Amino acid sequence: MHVTIFGTGYVGLVSGTCLAEVGHDVVCVDIDQRKIDGLEAGVIPIYEPGLEPMVRANHAAGRLKFTTDAAAAIAASEVVFIAVGTPPDEDGSADLQYVLAVARTIGRHLQAPAIVVDKSTVPVGTADKVRDAIAAELAARGVDIAFDVVSNPEFLKEGAAVEDCMRPDRIVLGTSSPASIERLRRLYAPFNRNHDRIVAMDVRSAELTKYAANAMLATKISFMNEIAGIAEKVGADIEQVRKGIGSDPRIGWHFIYPGAGYGGSCFPKDVQALARTAVQHGHEPTLLDAVESVNDRQKRHLFELAVRHYGGAAALRGKTIALWGLAFKPNTDDMREASSRRLVQQLWDAGARVRAYDPEAREEARRIFGDRDDLVLCDSAGDALQGADALVVITEWKQFRSPDFAQIRARLGDGVLFDGRNLYEPADVEAAGIAYWGIGRGRSI
Numbered sequence: 001m002h003v004t005i006f007g008t009g010y011v012g013l014v015s016g017t018c019l020a021e022v023g024h025d026v027v028c029v030d031i032d033q034r035k036i037d038g039l040e041a042g043v044i045p046i047y048e049p050g051l052e053p054m055v056r057a058n059h060a061a062g063r064l065k066f067t068t069d070a071a072a073a074i075a076a077s078e079v080v081f082i083a084v085g086t087p088p089d090e091d092g093s094a095d096l097q098y099v100l101a102v103a104r105t106i107g108r109h110l111q112a113p114a115i116v117v118d119k120s121t122v123p124v125g126t127a128d129k130v131r132d133a134i135a136a137e138l139a140a141r142g143v144d145i146a147f148d149v150v151s152n153p154e155f156l157k158e159g160a161a162v163e164d165c166m167r168p169d170r171i172v173l174g175t176s177s178p179a180s181i182e183r184l185r186r187l188y189a190p191f192n193r194n195h196d197r198i199v200a201m202d203v204r205s206a207e208l209t210k211y212a213a214n215a216m217l218a219t220k221i222s223f224m225n226e227i228a229g230i231a232e233k234v235g236a237d238i239e240q241v242r243k244g245i246g247s248d249p250r251i252g253w254h255f256i257y258p259g260a261g262y263g264g265s266c267f268p269k270d271v272q273a274l275a276r277t278a279v280q281h282g283h284e285p286t287l288l289d290a291v292e293s294v295n296d297r298q299k300r301h302l303f304e305l306a307v308r309h310y311g312g313a314a315a316l317r318g319k320t321i322a323l324w325g326l327a328f329k330p331n332t333d334d335m336r337e338a339s340s341r342r343l344v345q346q347l348w349d350a351g352a353r354v355r356a357y358d359p360e361a362r363e364e365a366r367r368i369f370g371d372r373d374d375l376v377l378c379d380s381a382g383d384a385l386q387g388a389d390a391l392v393v394i395t396e397w398k399q400f401r402s403p404d405f406a407q408i409r410a411r412l413g414d415g416v417l418f419d420g421r422n423l424y425e426p427a428d429v430e431a432a433g434i435a436y437w438g439i440g441r442g443r444s445i
């Protein structure tokens with residue numbers, strides 16, 4: 001089928017590439033000419049495992065094209081995806097200006113009946129606004145062309161985006177049109193082979209499904225961080241508690257890892273946006289507000305542990321802190337809402353210097369932080385330890401999982417490790433003569 005995708009960010013680029021991979025003709029449209037030129041030349045703007053070879057192969061095969069020419073792309077497509085960003089507005093609600101600008105563009109250039117598919121994460125009711133925006137443009141042109149707006153949220157995870165997209169656990173389609181479902185069923189047939197993953201529903205339920213999924217996952221994390229806080233106070237070990245509850249299939253093993261707080265471009269934004277939607281419709285989002293405030297507290301927790309260890313923030317002045325990890329999670333260079341950013345700022349405010357190493361996020365960190373005397377972006381985990389007093393692990397990259405603690409001890413002036421993702425056994429660290437502080441490990445009272 002002929003498909004156009006607006007937006008070449010994570011969702012648009014990955015979805016477009018995967019649709020081309022299964023044989024569809026895909027045109028990706030973006031207003032950023034430099035990005036489009038780069039993509040045409042095989043330069044992938046994000047780090048995502050497996051994406052680059054797939055983009056290049058499909059581009060070479062002629063099934064995946066990149067352009068800024070929206071008019072030509074729309075005219076040639078049966079299905080038009082909207083996958084542009086919905087950044088938070090000042091009040092936390094999702095800013096729809098990019099989504100609606102694309103809708104108007106579609107209305108201006110539509111030549112034949114088409115399905116418009118909303119893949120961006122958008123508040124309930126957006127499909128109606130998209131429909132109105134397209135209809136207004138068609139009316140201004142004095143033409144009557146049939147179209148349907150379908151909500152088809154994306155559930156891919158950064159770092160596993162290609163895998164998630166090629167093997168989705170569900171394909172949510174929100175529309176009241178059986179004909180649209182049938183067309184999209186054909187589009188997604190290659191991803192839907194062994195058992196039917198299509199979940200068809202009305203458009204508002206589909207829009208809410210996306211927020212409910214992310215809010216539920218964020219809730220699990222904040223819940224565990226809350227329990228970790230209690231464990232720390234009562235002298236229990238959250239890691240034992242995690243194992244004790246995860247075996248209950250109703251609770252499950254996933255997303256119950258306490259840590260330095262959740263980050264990324266989705267959870268913080270989506271929890272806030274859903275809370276805004278609730279307020280706008282007269283519902284008090286008590287739980288969502290708590291999920292967010294627990295996360296906010298959690299992002300400050302590693303610094304508080306450091307203050308506790310050193311007996312006050314003043315003692316951090318002049319210290320050099322090694323940081324392992326900057327990205328909001330492993331296998332990505334994305335630092336949006338990363339817990340590392342809050343910690344680095346707190347350390348600077350206290351007069352400490354930072355030596356940081358991240359396997360992928362170095363350039364992103366340089367872009368965000370700029371050149372400063374109190375930050376060194378290092379080439380390796382070992383390099384970050386040079387001349388450092390303490391080590392903080394904040395992103396659980398695989399390569400940080402089994403370090404040589406004796407070597408770490410030899411390099412760290414103060415011999416203290418803050419484990420923001422509970423990667424290590426306290427006893428292993430302490431056996432090397434290093435003081436250990438983790439998240440919710442009562443031993444660290």
Ligand code: UGA
Nearest residue numbers: 154155156157158221255256257259262263264266328329
């Ligand atoms: C998230 C969802 O997992 C995807 O299903 C969704 O499609 C996506 O948002 C989106 O809305 O586009 P992502 O933001 O890539 O995906 O990241 P996650 O893997 O979900 O991790 C989010 C954060 O939670 C990370 O900072 C991670 O460190 C943290 N986390 C995760 C924990 O602190 N504990 C856990 O047990 C799991």
